[in-house]
Amino acid sequence: EIVLTQSPGTLSLSPGERATLSCRASQSVNSNYLAWYQQKPGQAPRLLIYGASSRATGIPDRFSGSGSGTDFTLTISRLEPEDFAVYYCQQYGSSPYSFGQGTKLEIK
Amino acid sequence: QVLLVESGGGVVQPGRTLRLSCAASGFTFSSYAMHWVRQAPGKGLEWVAVISYDGSNKYYADSVKGRFTISRDNSKNTLYLEMNSLGADDTAVYYCARGVVVIASYFHYWGQGTLVTVSS
Numbered sequence: 001e002i003v004l005t006q007s008p009g010t011l012s013l014s015p016g017e018r019a020t021l022s023c024r025a026s027q028s029v030n031s032n033y034l035a036w037y038q039q040k041p042g043q044a045p046r047l048l049i050y051g052a053s054s055r056a057t058g059i060p061d062r063f064s065g066s067g068s069g070t071d072f073t074l075t076i077s078r079l080e081p082e083d084f085a086v087y088y089c090q091q092y093g094s095s096p097y098s099f100g101q102g103t104k105l106e107i108k
Numbered sequence: 109q110v111l112l113v114e115s116g117g118g119v120v121q122p123g124r125t126l127r128l129s130c131a132a133s134g135f136t137f138s139s140y141a142m143h144w145v146r147q148a149p150g151k152g153l154e155w156v157a158v159i160s161y162d163g164s165n166k167y168y169a170d171s172v173k174g175r176f177t178i179s180r181d182n183s184k185n186t187l188y189l190e191m192n193s194l195g196a197d198d199t200a201v202y203y204c205a206r207g208v209v210v211i212a213s214y215f216h217y218w219g220q221g222t223l224v225t226v227s228s
Binding site for chain 1 (some may be wrong): 152153155158163167168169203207214215216218219221
């Protein structure tokens, strides 16, 4: 089973700043099958990135994903007020299709 | 548009059984693998199970293997999750989710979730 570790647990930033979220896998993720989701309170998760770097339909280009193997990054270039939420990475390269524990992005 | 609507949640006693349903519309249900994902109150996301488009392949998280059964009825465009021997650790919002056609997928579409509370 692949364990995903996200860091930091909480990130405090201001609107307009750049956010960098990390996701590290305990073993290499097959074919870079790594996705990122955003979740706001009381809502279902929203897909942002798949295949480590492909933006999902309708996702603003301030969101970008990078990385390969065991180290992946989600970058939000300039934070908007609506970006403050919890972010999860997920690997779907091998079952069980595990999630990271999440990074909470909060307003500083 | 793609719509996934879960139902069947509620309060259930420890050790009992509950069956969740997910009604799908807006796409060709019989062509897609489908997943269940859960989220305990205040906690992160946990993948639970997946079933292939035709029901021939199923995979489970270790935490539910042997207790939960995923199934589907393509004639009714409905996904199911039968949960047996429920314990307090199974208390969560349960989401059904759809990705691409194959089993190994990210989740592009999610339902709104149904809350299962295991309590005496």
